[in-house]
Amino acid sequence: MKSLRARLAADPNIGAGNVLATVLAHGADPDGPGLTFDTAVDHYPAEHPLTLGELDDRVQARTAWLHERGIGRRDVVAIWATEAKDIVLSFLALTRLGAIPALLNGKMAPPIAEEYIRRLRVTAVLADAAHKPLLHTDVLAEPKDLGTDPAKAPEHYRHHRDDPIAITHTSGTTGVPKAVMHTHTTLYAALKHLLTMPQAQGTDRILNALPIPHTATILMVNQVLGNRAEMLLLSSQDAPTVLRQIERWKPRAVYGFAVTWSGLAREDLAKHDLDSVRMWFNTGDCAHEPHIRKLVAVGTREIVTRDGRTTVRGSHFVDGLGSSEMGHNGFHITHTMESDHYGRCIGKPYQFAEAAVLSSTGEELPSGKVGLLGFRSPSVSPGYWNDSVNTYRFRLNGWFLTGDLVYRDVTGHYFHLDRVPDAVAGFEGPQLFTSMSEERILAALPEVVDCTVIIVQENGEYVADVLLELAADAPEADRTAAVKAAVGDEVAAIIRRVSVVGEDDVPVTVTGKVRKVALREARLTGARA
Structure with a gap:
């Protein structure tokens, strides 16, 4: 049967x-x-x-x-x-x-x-x-x-x-x-495909730290019901709440957005009992290497050796890129403590999806060329409710445009460089990427727990401001030279200011994404973050 x-x-x-x-x-x-659920349901108590x-x-x-x-x-x-x-x-x-x-x-x-x-x-x-x-x-x-x-x-x-x-x-x-x-x-569509695949390690007991009103939570509810798995849904996704619930509830997998991983990376994870975690699963924006490395260093996972299955230190981190419109992560790549494939690599498309790097007119670009990410899948949203203008604006030659700039290497792996509104990246001219610059700064400066790069145009020239969030024990220092060395020549040449800010000084959306448009507007009007 x-x-x-x-x-x-x-x-x-x-x-x-x-x-x-x-x-x-x-x-x-x-x-x-x-x-x-983490709160009472009718006559049933919380949890x-x-x-x-x-x-x-x-x-x-x-x-x-x-x-x-x-x-x-x-x-x-x-x-x-x-x-x-x-x-x-x-x-x-x-x-x-x-x-x-x-x-x-x-x-x-x-x-x-x-x-x-x-x-x-x-x-x-x-x-x-x-x-x-x-x-x-x-x-x-x-x-x-x-x-x-x-x-x-x-x-x-x-x-x-x-x-x-x-x-x-x-x-x-x-x-x-x-x-x-x-x-x-x-x-x-994506869940139906996953039902035909072996169930991933850790997905029998899941802590859902995804924003509850997001498409991702609907997916998770339906996934665990089909897998006959257990899931605790959190109403708050802040790092202290997630850590507390990992220690109390002992999940084998934790699902969340990049903002939760950056929050966890600020904590001293060695002080917490995280051994139950086999897997961290990220969706939305891809995660940063330093945050991933801190998470895969804790928890445990099962591996197969000549002597059979054994449990070893260190967990899996499944990264990728997804959005509400894509209907599921479109890409996947798995990291462990031994991983070295970073540099904002989002992996390869799932089997149910297709992807391409496109020119502004919809032609597919070869390996190594930066372009617009086109995505095609039975999971893609048919459009925006009561908004046909944007529905068709994000379609090109049969592809859904995710709003991301990427390139593909010769092995078929995709790399995320930036969101289109945040970059200066015409198909000719300067190639200035804020997300990739942030990745490089975090990798080069271990005392930086998070950072934001924004680029604005003033008097006909591009200038970049860098906002650093430092660890509590980071010494005072001028880090301008180190930041410039990390980001590469093109971005380094336009850096105007490197500032140290607090976590609350950076405006974010309801799901924790940095509102770079607000930061750009603030600088153009003379305000400061």
Whole structure:
């Protein structure tokens, strides 16, 4: 008899909108693992491991409540909350009705949230007690108050492969974030492929430190349900919370964004019990080498020797590049303590995806040439909700443009150089990359725990400012010469100032990405970070 994972992979009707119900329909044990949340769920206390049956019951209760209030097929319902359980359970309940949950990060500024919700043209809004007073828009209810008799829930909506099942948003580095729409099929395409592969080491017990309203968390919820794995979802992704939960909950894998790894790298990891961790999995922006090296030096992993399986010191770090629009990490590369393939290498595309380095007119460029990253995959979002202008702006010759500058080496490995808005990199002329410059500074100056490079144009010339965040015990010194030696001749020639800043001096988005556009604007108006 086929395994459950094989049956799910072969099911033509499974998709991101019906995984919970489909897993049960294929005979999964209702007493097996569901999800664990860091706050109370109804009458269950915080960190109670909900069984699959208990999870289904709590989702059905919310489905019944929403149905009684007229929410149904194609209704867009915005969810603005902080706690993981409010977002995930609301998402699962709404998709059962054929509605389209639109997930908002709890850190979004109220005026931006209000405008974002307006652009969605929502049917209703769910907001928790902290966010409800911040909106002028009517709020249907607080997510925690959703619930009634689960027996009153209607029959599960039958999704078509092209039905929209979620709207998430980009980081909003330039203002109001873009609303990324995914369908029943696109947000499950990568997971369906992974079900046909051996389950990765450590993915039986996962700590989810990803931003909860992000596409990545929807993917993780559906992945662990299909794998019949355990997962604790954290409402906060700051480094102290993640470290505390690793020590308490003993996960074998930790999933997060680059900002969480940089936060962990600031800590003295030797003082913490991290032996349970086999794997760190990064999505979104690729991670920096010094941060990865600190993480793979802790934890343990299994290797195969002549004498069989044995456990050794040091963990895996799976890096890559992903975005809400890509629907899953598009690339992957695995690091251990023995790795030496860094330099912002994001690896090779997954088997379900294709990638290319493109010219500005869409021609594919050869190995070694820098260009625009084009991505093609069944996981790619069909577009931005109510925004056809941006939907088609990021398409070129059949490729989705990720907004990244990359090159590919002769072995087929891709290397990330910068985001397009942050670089000065025409196909002719100067090649000035901020992200690669940051990578080189971090690799060369061990006392620098994080850094930001920005480039602006003043009086017809490019100038670069470098912001260094130093370790607490770093001595005072002028590091200008060392920074210039690290970044390479082209960027070194335009460096105007090297400054030491605090962690709170660098503006970031709701997902922790540096808002370089805000820093550039500040410098052009004479302000300082």
